[in-house]
Structures are given as C-alpha cells and as structure tokens.
Amino acid sequence: MLRTTLDHQLAALRAAVLDTGALVTDALTRASEALLRGDHALAAGVIAADDTIDRAALRVEELGEQVIALQQPVPLGPAEIGERSSERALSISYYRAV
DSSP states (O other), X not given: OHHHHHHHHHHHHHHHHHHHHHHHHHHHHHHHHHHHHTOHHHHHHHHHXXXXXXXXXXXXXXXXXXXXXXXXXXXXXXXXXXXXXXXXXXXXXXXXXX
C-alpha cells in the first residue's frame, strides 16, 4: 500500500513538473515572438501569465516536499530502539549458531 501511495505522489509530481515546463516553454516562445515583432501587447501578456507560472512552480515545490517528508524514516523511541537492538542481537546469535 505504501508503494502505491509513493507511485501516486510521484506521478502527481511528474505531471506538475511537465505542466510547469509547458507553461514556461509557451512563455519563452511568446516572449521571443514579442521581442522579434516588437509586439508590446504580446509582451504584456507574457508578463501577466508569470503569476500562473509562479503558482505552478510553487505547486511543484510543495509536491516535492510532501514526497520527501512522507518518505523519511520515522524517528524511533526508546522502546522501538530496544526492540530493534534485541532483534539484531538475535539475528547475530542465530548466524553464529548455524
């Protein structure tokens, strides 16, 4: 179940990156056209669309942070550390006994 969640999160992140990239590509194309044509209205449209790109980039950051935060190991308390240490000791002892 955890892997499925990660897969969905990564798919959403990938889609957001691709969407943002498409917005940036479009803006660069329109900005180049505005520069070559001396089209002030087209340039103004590129500037106006910058907020949309900024929001899309922020969404990519948020999704990336969520993926990282949710995939980090959870800190263990003393009881869990003791349990793991005990299991490790048992594994070592078993290995030596065989």
